[in-house]
Amino acid sequence: MENIEISIEFNPEIIQRIYSIIKEDPDYKPKPYRRGMLRIEQALEATSDTRALRLGDGILEEVADLFAKQFPRRKAIIVADTNTYAAAGKRVEEALRKAGIEQESPFIFESSTLHAEYSCVTELVECFKKCEAIPIAVGSGTINDLTKLASHLVGKRYMCVATAASMDGYTAYGASIRTNDIKQLFPCVAPQAVLVDTDVILQSPTKMTTSGYADLLAKMTAGADWIIADWLGVEPIDEKAWKITQSGFHEALLLTEKASVQDEHTTIAKLMEGLMLGGFAMQLVKTNRPASGAEHLLSNFWELERRIKKTKAVSHGDLLSIGILAITAFYEWVVNAPLEDLDIQKCCANWPDAEAYERQAKEAISEIGLNVCIQEAKAKYISREQLGIQLQQLKEYWPEIRERLSQQLIPYKEMKAKMKQIGLPTNPEEVGISRSHLRQTFLCTQYMNRRFTVLDLALRTGYMNTWLNGLFGKGKIWEI
Numbered sequence: 001m002e003n004i005e006i007s008i009e010f011n012p013e014i015i016q017r018i019y020s021i022i023k024e025d026p027d028y029k030p031k032p033y034r035r036g037m038l039r040i041e042q043a044l045e046a047t048s049d050t051r052a053l054r055l056g057d058g059i060l061e062e063v064a065d066l067f068a069k070q071f072p073r074r075k076a077i078i079v080a081d082t083n084t085y086a087a088a089g090k091r092v093e094e095a096l097r098k099a100g101i102e103q104e105s106p107f108i109f110e111s112s113t114l115h116a117e118y119s120c121v122t123e124l125v126e127c128f129k130k131c132e133a134i135p136i137a138v139g140s141g142t143i144n145d146l147t148k149l150a151s152h153l154v155g156k157r158y159m160c161v162a163t164a165a166s167m168d169g170y171t172a173y174g175a176s177i178r179t180n181d182i183k184q185l186f187p188c189v190a191p192q193a194v195l196v197d198t199d200v201i202l203q204s205p206t207k208m209t210t211s212g213y214a215d216l217l218a219k220m221t222a223g224a225d226w227i228i229a230d231w232l233g234v235e236p237i238d239e240k241a242w243k244i245t246q247s248g249f250h251e252a253l254l255l256t257e258k259a260s261v262q263d264e265h266t267t268i269a270k271l272m273e274g275l276m277l278g279g280f281a282m283q284l285v286k287t288n289r290p291a292s293g294a295e296h297l298l299s300n301f302w303e304l305e306r307r308i309k310k311t312k313a314v315s316h317g318d319l320l321s322i323g324i325l326a327i328t329a330f331y332e333w334v335v336n337a338p339l340e341d342l343d344i345q346k347c348c349a350n351w352p353d354a355e356a357y358e359r360q361a362k363e364a365i366s367e368i369g370l371n372v373c374i375q376e377a378k379a380k381y382i383s384r385e386q387l388g389i390q391l392q393q394l395k396e397y398w399p400e401i402r403e404r405l406s407q408q409l410i411p412y413k414e415m416k417a418k419m420k421q422i423g424l425p426t427n428p429e430e431v432g433i434s435r436s437h438l439r440q441t442f443l444c445t446q447y448m449n450r451r452f453t454v455l456d457l458a459l460r461t462g463y464m465n466t467w468l469n470g471l472f473g474k475g476k477i478w479e480i
């Protein structure tokens with residue numbers, strides 16, 4: 001039943017929004033990102049959780065209208081931290097009051113201590129259970145994820161007012177929450193409505209925007225991993241999710257080059273749109289595959305390692321930036337490898353049996369000083385026989401796979417220049433990672449997540465060290 005309601009409700013909302021821009025404003029000049037609005041409309045049509053998205057300059061006060069349309073006659077409760085309450089929460093509260101929407105007192109976390117910890121979800125759940133109100137998350141990643149999971153646990157839908165273009169999780173299915181140091185993706189429903197006021201986003205710290213760009217750039221390598229997984233029959237590409245993610249990514253990327261000549265609202269709107277589209281794609285396939293590949297395995301590993309070893313935290317965007325760049329450089333060796341001549345028999349003979357594989361995984365992980373469970377490694381183990389079939393497929397289709405990868409990827413040099421332009425770090429040392437540690441990370445991180453990526457391709461073809469030497473060997477980009 002709910003699905004039927006969804007398709008009826010959001011369509012008029014979005015169409016009316018585009019329509020009102022065109023029809024009711026005589027001075028309306030199409031903005032470069034209007035086409036994106038139409039694409040967002042298509043994305044909304046494909047997804048089931050989010051019914052409305054409003055993105056524009058100076059539209060924060062529209063929160064009352066959006067809330068009233070999506071949750072008629074319901075009470076609201078704002079969830080924010082002290083920073084996001086000051087940035088937008090207070091104005092949202094006033095706008096709702098003016099519109100006569102009843103509210104519970106806002107739930108405000110102390111910003112300095114707020115993390116996406118499960119204990120915070122529990123606090124919110126307790127609060128939501130006591131009232132009938134619909135939560136309005138005013139914030140970015142952490143506030144949104146906490147509210148998303150807590151709402152889901154008490155069976156409520158919620159709404160989100162974004163305060164930074166820092167990540168692509170606003171419209172994503174699932175919340176990334178930490179329990180016992182490990183970040184886990186908890187399955188839960190995305191917000192019913194999202195409002196993005198670019199004026200508010202532009203007030204957020206620059207560092208948050210650069211983080212958002214990192215999540216956007218990650219779609220290039222994540223997409224490449226999905227291409228390989230698709231051709232090898234591991235995880236087929238969902239064409240709709242693919243189009244939704246990749247279109248937003250390419251356009252926003254183009255805009256970084258023209259950033260200086262575009263007005264900043266347009267640039268931010270484009271970035272936000274790319275991030276939202278990534279979220280919608282994740283909503284569609286109910287995993288984060290469209291937006292996350294080997295680059296995220298590397299950065300998630302470094303985040304975990306820092307927490308366990310209690311070393312200084314570095315932002316997700318900065319670590320991810322190094323992850324993307326490292327995987328981009330790695331891919332240059334992959335696409336140039338003569339995999340059409342692969343000696344499958346040799347690969348299979350060298351492939352460990354299940355026990356030896358588990359030992360290898362344990363060794364690789366403990367070498368880096370971590371003692372985490374290797375369930376994930378075991379989950380993606382395949383037998384020699386299965387490997388033979390997979391590699392046969394790889395060998396046969398390699399010219400096509402290589403062609404598709406070449407279209408998907410941009411060269412390392414270009415990626416590095418783009419990152420510099422955006423303000424992202426491009427040297428592992430800048431985020432406290434030595435070159436030898438980076439090399440080691442390639443060898444162990446694949447054992448810590450069941451997702452099939454280019455790192456598995458390297459391991460299964462026996463090319464891992466050859467390709468790593470291409471990055472860390474004598475005279476190479478990160479010579480050790």
Ligand SMILES: [Zn+2]
Pocket residue numbers: 167215296316320
């Ligand atoms: Zn990310």
